[in-house]
Amino acid sequence: AQTVTQSQPEMSVQEAETVTLSCTYDTSESDYYxxxxxxxxxxxxxxxxxxxxYKQQNATENRFSVxxxxxxxxxxxxxxxxxxxxxxMYFCAYSLxxxxxxxxxxxxxxxxxA
Amino acid sequence: xxxxxxxxxxLVRRRGQEARLxxxxxxxxxxxxxxxxxxxEGLKFMVYLQKENIIDESGMPKERFSAEFPxxxxxxxxxxxxxxxxxxxxxxxxxxxxxxxxxxxxxxRLTVV
Numbered sequence: 001a002q003t004v005t006q007s008q009p010e011m012s013v014q015e016a017e018t019v020t021l022s023c024t025y026d027t028s029e030s031d032y033y034x035x036x037x038x039x040x041x042x043x044x045x046x047x048x049x050x051x052x053x054y055k056q057q058n059a060t061e062n063r064f065s066v067x068x069x070x071x072x073x074x075x076x077x078x079x080x081x082x083x084x085x086x087x088x089m090y091f092c093a094y095s096l097x098x099x100x101x102x103x104x105x106x107x108x109x110x111x112x113x114a
Numbered sequence: 115x116x117x118x119x120x121x122x123x124x125l126v127r128r129r130g131q132e133a134r135l136x137x138x139x140x141x142x143x144x145x146x147x148x149x150x151x152x153x154x155e156g157l158k159f160m161v162y163l164q165k166e167n168i169i170d171e172s173g174m175p176k177e178r179f180s181a182e183f184p185x186x187x188x189x190x191x192x193x194x195x196x197x198x199x200x201x202x203x204x205x206x207x208x209x210x211x212x213x214x215x216x217x218x219x220x221x222x223r224l225t226v227v
Binding site for chain 1: 131147149157159160162170173193203205212214215216217218221223
């Protein structure tokens, strides 16, 4: 079974600084998708960024980028120029192509210090 | 294009009552997933449905829980004879195709008293 591990239950960052959230996963598949979701206090799950395993280039969305290391099964999220609105729970997730659901990690709570 | 709509946002039930949670997927999405989130935990998959079909219910408790996604109308997650341990946030997500990113609703927080 696939598993997703987020080893940092909590992280904090100063406003305008950069922070990296870690995620590792376990799979025997070669084709899959990886995601980072943000869950602010409103509880809404918001997709932050998505990576296809067959793509070597790391995905980037504005201030959010990933470091995808397929051999190491690592998928970290880097948030640059952190803003107060970035404070939230961040979940790493994995899915296979086809009829399979997302598998989530337990999350990392990010605090942003003004 | 409205997002995934879940209702109610909050639901309080006494032990032994039934809880019905509704989810209307995004327009054009025929794949619906239900997840449960306990406090300070990630989301745990419960069931995956496509119109009128249950594709994967491997995460669903064997008793008291059922789900449907009829041809017309929202998807329903039904919990019979609720117990305190059913208290959680229940999220619905939809996608246009399997394996692509899922868009989530705001969840229904069920409290069993």
